[in-house]
Amino acid sequence: MPVVAIAGRDVHVQDLGRGAPVAMVHGLVIGSLASWFFTAAPVLAREHRVRMYDLRGHGKSAPAATGYDTRTLAGDLDAVTAELAGPFDVVGHSWGALVALRFAMLHPERVRRLAIVEAPLPPSRAFEMAAFVAADDQLPQRLLDALPASLRDAVAGGSRQAQRLLASVDQLVHHSSLLADVRAEPDPPDDALAAIGAPTLLAYGTRSACAPAGARLAAAIPGARLQMFDGGHYLHLDAKDALAGAIAEHLRG
Amino acid sequence: MTTAPQTQLDRDAILATVGRLVVEIAGDEILLASGPITLATSFNGDLELESIEFVALAEKLQEHYGTAVDFVGWISSKELDAIIALTVGELVEFIATCRS
Numbered sequence: 001m002p003v004v005a006i007a008g009r010d011v012h013v014q015d016l017g018r019g020a021p022v023a024m025v026h027g028l029v030i031g032s033l034a035s036w037f038f039t040a041a042p043v044l045a046r047e048h049r050v051r052m053y054d055l056r057g058h059g060k061s062a063p064a065a066t067g068y069d070t071r072t073l074a075g076d077l078d079a080v081t082a083e084l085a086g087p088f089d090v091v092g093h094s095w096g097a098l099v100a101l102r103f104a105m106l107h108p109e110r111v112r113r114l115a116i117v118e119a120p121l122p123p124s125r126a127f128e129m130a131a132f133v134a135a136d137d138q139l140p141q142r143l144l145d146a147l148p149a150s151l152r153d154a155v156a157g158g159s160r161q162a163q164r165l166l167a168s169v170d171q172l173v174h175h176s177s178l179l180a181d182v183r184a185e186p187d188p189p190d191d192a193l194a195a196i197g198a199p200t201l202l203a204y205g206t207r208s209a210c211a212p213a214g215a216r217l218a219a220a221i222p223g224a225r226l227q228m229f230d231g232g233h234y235l236h237l238d239a240k241d242a243l244a245g246a247i248a249e250h251l252r253g
Numbered sequence: 254m255t256t257a258p259q260t261q262l263d264r265d266a267i268l269a270t271v272g273r274l275v276v277e278i279a280g281d282e283i284l285l286a287s288g289p290i291t292l293a294t295s296f297n298g299d300l301e302l303e304s305i306e307f308v309a310l311a312e313k314l315q316e317h318y319g320t321a322v323d324f325v326g327w328i329s330s331k332e333l334d335a336i337i338a339l340t341v342g343e344l345v346e347f348i349a350t351c352r353s
Contacts, residue, residue: 037311041325
């Protein structure tokens with residue numbers, strides 16, 4: 001398993017394809033680099049070197065008690081892409097899309113084009129918008145309710161997948177600062193969004209509670225293009241082919 | 254001598270390899286619930302591999318068979334329902350076809 005060490009902690013990375021580099025960032029809690037690996041990444045890999053990684057505390061990356069705010073995670077993205085030559089494209093889903101936006105604000109010289117999929121705004125309400133949580137004590141059930149149907153069935157069956165998913169969720173929710181970091185995340189100011197120079201695609205689902213964030217970002221980021229897809233928050237699954245095609249076209253310029 | 258027996262040997266070898274790689278990734282205990290891995294075993298329903306373990310399987314298949322077997326490209330061309338229902342037999346057939 002390929003890893004990059006960031007501050008002594010292993011981060012699991014996977015590359016697909018060859019060409020101009022693209023970094024892809026997944027969402028929190030139930031996401032991993034597999035979210036992109038079997039969906040949009042192979043399509044982009046026909047023309048690009050696609051670099052994916054598991055966020056800290058997710059997938060096969062090392063556990064982390066803290067650092068789920070977008071500034072720290074954008075630092076991880078910076079480190080995990082250090083070897084990529086020149087500016088590259090960044091694609092993110094959900095919290096990973098907020099990390100992509102933050103990265104573009106912090107390192108504008110490193111970003112060529114952006115594809116923002118279902119970034120929730122304000123970030124502090126991310127879990128409510130993803131239909132995840134209204135209150136801590138209800139977290140497990142609400143989180144399960146919000147899962148894609150395939151995972152929900154597995155969880156309901158009390159299966160191996162369910163046990164492993166719940167163990168991972170328990171670790172992140174009860175033994176890390178993830179929820180507190182999400183709730184403390186500041187809204188990106190309009191003037192910072194207005195300074196984003198990278199051509200930006202905003203992809204949102206017609207049935208997603210995050211959709212209003214797409215309209216706000218479209219108004220704030222110069223030249224950004226908002227494209228709606230038939231689906232909910234998990235657009236990389238709900239609109240797999242359409243989303244992959246739209247991102248590939250956007251990165252082609 | 255026809256090619257059929259040779260093809261069957263090839264598929265048997267591929268099945269054994271896939272089974273070995275799955276155990277390397279998920280451990281012996283994965284077979285406790287599913288029983289021995291056969292062509293009819295499904296990755297999701299029977300083995301219950303996690304998606305991140307499926308990434309590891311892709312990596313190991315690439316190491317073992319090289320780029321001639323484009324597992325990731327093959328998977329990504331499938332509808333989600335078909336990926337969820339994928340069996341070991343379908344993967345064995347795909348690998349055999351790539352190698353013939």
